[in-house]
Amino acid sequence: MKKAVVVVLSVVLLVMGLKSAATAGEIDVLVQKLVDKKLLTKNEAKIIMEDTKEDVVKQNASGKNEMLPKWVQTMKWNGDFRLRNEWRQNPGIVPNLAGDNRLRFRARVGFTSDINKETTFGFRLASGSATDATSTNQTMGTMFTSKYIGIDQAYLEYRPGWLVKNLKVIGGKMPNPLWTTDMIWDPDVTPEGLALKYEHPLTKDFKLFANLGGFVYNDLFGTTYAGSTIVPAETSAAYIVVPQAGFDYRVMENLSAKAALAYMNVSNLANNPVMTAQGGGPRGNTVYYKVPVADSNAYYKYGFDIINPTVQISTKAFDVPIRLIGDYAHNTQAPDHNDAWQLGGIVGEAKKAREWEIGYFYRRVEKDAIMGELSDSDFGYGVYSNLASNTAYSGGTGHFGHILSLKYNITDNWSVGGRFTAAWNIGVNNVYRDQSRSSNMTVANQPDSHKPVGGILLDTIWKF
Numbered sequence: 001m002k003k004a005v006v007v008v009l010s011v012v013l014l015v016m017g018l019k020s021a022a023t024a025g026e027i028d029v030l031v032q033k034l035v036d037k038k039l040l041t042k043n044e045a046k047i048i049m050e051d052t053k054e055d056v057v058k059q060n061a062s063g064k065n066e067m068l069p070k071w072v073q074t075m076k077w078n079g080d081f082r083l084r085n086e087w088r089q090n091p092g093i094v095p096n097l098a099g100d101n102r103l104r105f106r107a108r109v110g111f112t113s114d115i116n117k118e119t120t121f122g123f124r125l126a127s128g129s130a131t132d133a134t135s136t137n138q139t140m141g142t143m144f145t146s147k148y149i150g151i152d153q154a155y156l157e158y159r160p161g162w163l164v165k166n167l168k169v170i171g172g173k174m175p176n177p178l179w180t181t182d183m184i185w186d187p188d189v190t191p192e193g194l195a196l197k198y199e200h201p202l203t204k205d206f207k208l209f210a211n212l213g214g215f216v217y218n219d220l221f222g223t224t225y226a227g228s229t230i231v232p233a234e235t236s237a238a239y240i241v242v243p244q245a246g247f248d249y250r251v252m253e254n255l256s257a258k259a260a261l262a263y264m265n266v267s268n269l270a271n272n273p274v275m276t277a278q279g280g281g282p283r284g285n286t287v288y289y290k291v292p293v294a295d296s297n298a299y300y301k302y303g304f305d306i307i308n309p310t311v312q313i314s315t316k317a318f319d320v321p322i323r324l325i326g327d328y329a330h331n332t333q334a335p336d337h338n339d340a341w342q343l344g345g346i347v348g349e350a351k352k353a354r355e356w357e358i359g360y361f362y363r364r365v366e367k368d369a370i371m372g373e374l375s376d377s378d379f380g381y382g383v384y385s386n387l388a389s390n391t392a393y394s395g396g397t398g399h400f401g402h403i404l405s406l407k408y409n410i411t412d413n414w415s416v417g418g419r420f421t422a423a424w425n426i427g428v429n430n431v432y433r434d435q436s437r438s439s440n441m442t443v444a445n446q447p448d449s450h451k452p453v454g455g456i457l458l459d460t461i462w463k464f
Contacts, residue, residue: 071113071121079109079124080463084137088381088394089454104137110153118159122174126152134186134377134395153190168197178211178244179260181327182376183342183363184308186395189374191215191240205250209260215240217266236268246310254316262308266371270303270333283372283396284365284382286334302368303333321349325361334368337426340397350407350415357407364400366426372396379403380423381453394455399423401452413464419457 031049034040040048084104110124127149128136138147155172170177176185177195193215201207218238246260274282274297286301306329313324324345331338344361363379372395380399383392401423409415 071115074114075111076113077109077111078464080106080461081108082106082459082461085456085458086137087456089452103140105140106136106138107149108136108152115156118161120157120159122153122155122157122172123151124153125149128152128188132377133189134374136188164198166199166201170195170197177213178242178262179209179246179258179310180262180308181310181325181342183327183340183365184264184306184329184370185374186376188377193239207248209246209248211242211244213240213242213244215242218268236272238266238268238272241265241267256314258312258314260310262306262310264304264306264308266304266306268303269300271299273297273299283375283393284367284398285372285396286337286368302331304371305332306330306370307332320347322347329370331369337367338369340365340369344403346405350409350417353409353411355409357405359403359405361403362401363403364426365397367398370397372398378419378455378457379421380425381455382425398426399453400426414460414462416460418459419455421453421455423453423455425453 028049031040031045035042035045082105084106085101086104087101089100106127108124108126110122112120112122114120126136127138127147130148130150136152151173153173153175155170155174158169158171160167160169171194173190173192174195176187176189176191177197178185191213193213195214196212197209198211199207199209216237217240220237242262242264244260244262246258248256248258250256274287282298282300287298288301289298308327308329310328311326315322315324322345325343327342329340340363342361342363344359344363346357346359348357349355350357365375365380375396377395379395380401381392381394382396382398401421404420405417406419407415407417
């Protein structure tokens with residue numbers, strides 16, 4: 001008799017569970033009453049509940065639960081929390097600059113959800129700053145004030161398999177759709193606009209890929225310039241267009257090669273005002289000032305047409321993964337100081353518990369090779385000199401030096417690590433006074449090129 005009750009109850013509970021996740025509380029109550037009446041043992045009740053919940057989870061994952069909208073059933077949550085101790089050597093290039101060390105945190109949480117078979121919605125909130133695209137850090141110690149949190153990602157991804165297989169169309173504020181290193185694009189940057197991603201496998205070991213990004217960098221709708229000498233016709237919104245093509249080739253079991261060539265065009269930047277709210281201004285790129293002095297706006301001296309090849313070789317030695325990476329950038333719109341490159345590698349791969357990795361790179365980024373506002377914000381330390389004073393900035397351009405990184409996974413979702421940099425400034429003229437926009441430029445200031453700048457980032461990260 002007892003076995004019959006268990007069988008019948010199992011069927012009833014299974015049907016109830018498949019019909020609605022909302023009845024979970026009712027099922028718990030019913031099972032507990034049967035345990036109280038000694039018709040079920042605690043172990044039998046536990047087995048029934050676990051089986052029922054597993055079936056509900058499977059139906060939700062496949063979007064077949066009739067009681068919940070499909071986009072709710074297919075939601076996949078993700079996020080991370082990072083604690084950081086950040087130390088930077090004060091190079092003394094900015095007088096009376098206080099502080100070398102600070103405690104910081106980063107918090108991010110988001111989800112993806114399948115609206116239908118072809119479309120996915122992604123959304124993420126992150127700490128950071130409303131005015132800095134290259135950092136999601138919050139500094140602790142500002143008199144216990146509440147911290148900023150903003151929309152870090154909000155996008156739709158459409159996969160028109162009925163039209164072109166392996167094609168993705170993405171629109172909104174998205175994860176970077178390009179294959180890139182942090183030399184040109186800081187990992188925290190989430191571009192805004194439209195993108196296409198496409199893969200075409202030629203064989204099981206060789207595939208071609210292509211990406212195309214069309215991003216809105218600076219929308220000037222309704223912008224005014226107090227005291228500026230420019231007229232509205234001279235100022236246009238800035239856009240970034242980046243086509244990229246490459247291949248991924250598995251040469252043999254423990255050897256593969258990946259390479260891509262990108263071309264980055266930034267329109268309407270040269271001779272337009274610097275619109276950033278950051279104290280670092282353009283973070284190393286050359287600017288100039290116009291007359292009269294009443295015009296306090298800094299103007300970009302050059303635009304950006306960047307040719308960017310990237311190569312990665314992956315192999316193994318004694319079953320330890322090794323990646324060798326080379327990255328180069330050349331800006332054709334700047335007449336000099338227009339090259340950037342880095343070489344290095346990563347030994348190991350910290351993804352699961354007790355896995356580790358060590359990385360080393362040598363990097364040289366000349367002043368106008370890449371966009372300082374989008375590049376790695378943790379490499380180097382410079383000074384943005386206007387006509388009145390000097391302002392410090394971290395990252396950006398105009399540096400060369402070394403990067404050493406370490407990471408160890410204590411568990412699958414908890415890691416500790418560090419990043420150590422030693423960088424020197426490249427001494428070139430960085431601020432000009434434009435005499436009525438003629439070609440007669442005079443140097444207004446020049447950065448220190450001799451003092452090395454060190455930085456140590458110590459992190460612990462939890463992912464969920």
